[in-house]
Amino acid sequence: MYNNGWSPTSGLADLFGSASGTTLKFYKVTDLKTDTTPTTPADAIPERYINFSHNQGQANTSLNKNGMQDVHTLEFTAYLAPGESRELEMPVGSGSAPHAYFRWYNFDTDKASNAITANLNHTTGYVRTDWGNIIANNSTSSSPSIQGVTTFTFDGNPINIACDASNYADFATLTRDSTDTITAITEPTLSYRVIYHIHSSSEIAPLLAACTSTPFEEYNFVAPADTVVMMTTAMKSYGGASNYFYGVSSSDRDATPKIYKSTTSATSGYGSGSTPTVYSNRMYQLQSPPRNTTWHYELRTANGKIIARWNITGMARSAVGPWTSEINTTLDQQYILSAEQNFDNLGGTDYSFENGNISDKPLRWSECSYGFTYPTGSGSAGTNRVVNGGHKFTNWGEYSIVKTTPTDKNWLVSSVKSHTNPGTGSYMYVDANEAPGVVSDLMVDGNLCPGSEIIVSAWVVSHTNSGTKPNLNFILMGVNANGTEDRIQAYTTGKGTLSQAGRWYNILFKVTLGAKRYSQYRVKIEN
Known part of the structure; x- marks a missing residue:
C-alpha cells in the first residue's frame, strides 16, 4: 500500500509517496547537497583553549569526511551588507524545546569565528573557545534556560556559519574549572545541525535590481480550490532581516514589500498592492483560486523590484485530495x-514510553532536517534526554518513528496508529516548528518516457487541534545530467484542508511529464 509517512502537530504529517506511469521507477534517498565550499575568512582564534572531541553519537555512524558527527541538517542562505550585524536564529531556540548543548562555529574550519559574539563566562551562557561558542548543561531534569540565538557581524567575506544542537546530555567528557567554565568536552549525541550560508549584498543586488518585469523567484503550484495557502520565498523577505538587496548598503532593501494580484495573466492585470499577512518573515498567506483557474501573485518592493511570483492553479479536491477514503487500491x-x-x-528496537511505542532507529541523515527523538532507556542519548517538566515524548522541532501516540498528552489526539497497519505498522511523527523545514528528500529513477504520469500518494494526519494547521508542499524537480535541477511542478495542501485532528487524509500529487528527459527526479516535501 502507499502509506506510512509522517504526521504533524504544528505543521507536518504522515509521509510517503509513490509514482507511476508508463515505465515508472520511484524514489530512493539521495545525500543532501550542501554548499560547503571552503572560504578563508579573517577569523582570529579566541584566547580560551579547551580540549574538544567529536563523537559518533548514539547512532554510531562514522564521522563524516570532515571529521564531524553526521546528523540531520537544515540549511539557510542569507545576504548581509558589509559591517551589518544580524541575529542568527535556530529553528527552535526557546525553553519550550529544551536543549543540553549548542556549538556555534565556522563550518569550513570546524573552529571558532570572531564574527560571532557571546558571553565569555556564564554557567547557562555561551563560553567562547577556540572550537566555537559553546554552551553545555548536563541537567536532564528540567529545561535549561538557554537560547539558540547568536549575533553575527559580517566582514564582507562569504562564510558558512553552523550551529550543532543537542537535546541529550550524554557527555562522555564535561569538565569545568573553579570558575565553572568548560575546560574539556566531548560533544554529545547531536539532534540536528543548522548551516547558514552567508553572502555579500553585492552578489544579489545587481540581480534583483534588474527584476522590474521578471521576478527574482517564480513558483508554480497546484492547490485545492478556494483554500488559504502559505507561499514562501527562498529566504527571509520581510522585516529588518530581509535578504533581498537591490543595492549594496543595508538601506537598499524594502522591509515591508507588498503583495499584488492578477486573475488574468502572470505579466499583466495586477491591481494595487496590499499589506500581506506574513509569518516568520518569509511565509505569505494567500488565497487559491476556484477550480481550473490560475491566479498570480507578486511580492514587490516599493521601487518595483519583483522579489517573487506565485502562479497558483486551483483544482477540485476530487482530483487532488485530501480525501479520507482509500484510493491506493485503484492506483x-x-x-x-x-x-x-x-x-x-x-530496523532498530521499539521502546515503550509515555504510553506509546517509539523506535530507536533514525532515518538516513539526508532524508529530513528535524532532530531525531531517541526513546528513554535506549542507550546513552535516550538515558540522558533533556526533558521539559518530566515530558519525554517528541519535542518541538523533532521527529520520531512511532506505532502509536501517547494517551496522556493533552495537546495530542491520543492513540493515533498507522493508517495501513494499525497497531503493528509505524509512521513518522513530526512536531514541526514554524520555520520552513525539509520533511523528506527523495529521488525518482529518471528512466521515464515523455508524457509519463508521475503520481505521489501520501497519507497525512494532524495530531492537534491547535490554531496552527499543517500546510505541506510537495515539489517535483528534474535533475539534469550535470547535476543542475529544474523545478517542474509543486502541490500544496493549503491550510485547514487537514482540519480534523486524528483523521488520516490521502493526498495525491500528479504530474504529466513534458518532452524534456531528466537523468533523475527529486521529490521534496517541505512544511
Whole structure:
C-alpha cells in the first residue's frame, strides 16, 4: 500500500509517496547537497583553549569526511551588507524545546569565528573557545534556560556559519574549572545541525535590481480550490532581516514589500498592492483560486523590484485530495508501484514510553532536517534526554518513528496508529516548528518516457487541534545530467484542508511529464 509517512502537530504529517506511469521507477534517498565550499575568512582564534572531541553519537555512524558527527541538517542562505550585524536564529531556540548543548562555529574550519559574539563566562551562557561558542548543561531534569540565538557581524567575506544542537546530555567528557567554565568536552549525541550560508549584498543586488518585469523567484503550484495557502520565498523577505538587496548598503532593501494580484495573466492585470499577512518573515498567506483557474501573485518592493511570483492553479479536491477514503487500491490496479517510502522496516528496537511505542532507529541523515527523538532507556542519548517538566515524548522541532501516540498528552489526539497497519505498522511523527523545514528528500529513477504520469500518494494526519494547521508542499524537480535541477511542478495542501485532528487524509500529487528527459527526479516535501 502507499502509506506510512509522517504526521504533524504544528505543521507536518504522515509521509510517503509513490509514482507511476508508463515505465515508472520511484524514489530512493539521495545525500543532501550542501554548499560547503571552503572560504578563508579573517577569523582570529579566541584566547580560551579547551580540549574538544567529536563523537559518533548514539547512532554510531562514522564521522563524516570532515571529521564531524553526521546528523540531520537544515540549511539557510542569507545576504548581509558589509559591517551589518544580524541575529542568527535556530529553528527552535526557546525553553519550550529544551536543549543540553549548542556549538556555534565556522563550518569550513570546524573552529571558532570572531564574527560571532557571546558571553565569555556564564554557567547557562555561551563560553567562547577556540572550537566555537559553546554552551553545555548536563541537567536532564528540567529545561535549561538557554537560547539558540547568536549575533553575527559580517566582514564582507562569504562564510558558512553552523550551529550543532543537542537535546541529550550524554557527555562522555564535561569538565569545568573553579570558575565553572568548560575546560574539556566531548560533544554529545547531536539532534540536528543548522548551516547558514552567508553572502555579500553585492552578489544579489545587481540581480534583483534588474527584476522590474521578471521576478527574482517564480513558483508554480497546484492547490485545492478556494483554500488559504502559505507561499514562501527562498529566504527571509520581510522585516529588518530581509535578504533581498537591490543595492549594496543595508538601506537598499524594502522591509515591508507588498503583495499584488492578477486573475488574468502572470505579466499583466495586477491591481494595487496590499499589506500581506506574513509569518516568520518569509511565509505569505494567500488565497487559491476556484477550480481550473490560475491566479498570480507578486511580492514587490516599493521601487518595483519583483522579489517573487506565485502562479497558483486551483483544482477540485476530487482530483487532488485530501480525501479520507482509500484510493491506493485503484492506483495499484491501474499503475505499477515501483517503490515506496515505508517506516515499518527501518530496523532498530521499539521502546515503550509515555504510553506509546517509539523506535530507536533514525532515518538516513539526508532524508529530513528535524532532530531525531531517541526513546528513554535506549542507550546513552535516550538515558540522558533533556526533558521539559518530566515530558519525554517528541519535542518541538523533532521527529520520531512511532506505532502509536501517547494517551496522556493533552495537546495530542491520543492513540493515533498507522493508517495501513494499525497497531503493528509505524509512521513518522513530526512536531514541526514554524520555520520552513525539509520533511523528506527523495529521488525518482529518471528512466521515464515523455508524457509519463508521475503520481505521489501520501497519507497525512494532524495530531492537534491547535490554531496552527499543517500546510505541506510537495515539489517535483528534474535533475539534469550535470547535476543542475529544474523545478517542474509543486502541490500544496493549503491550510485547514487537514482540519480534523486524528483523521488520516490521502493526498495525491500528479504530474504529466513534458518532452524534456531528466537523468533523475527529486521529490521534496517541505512544511
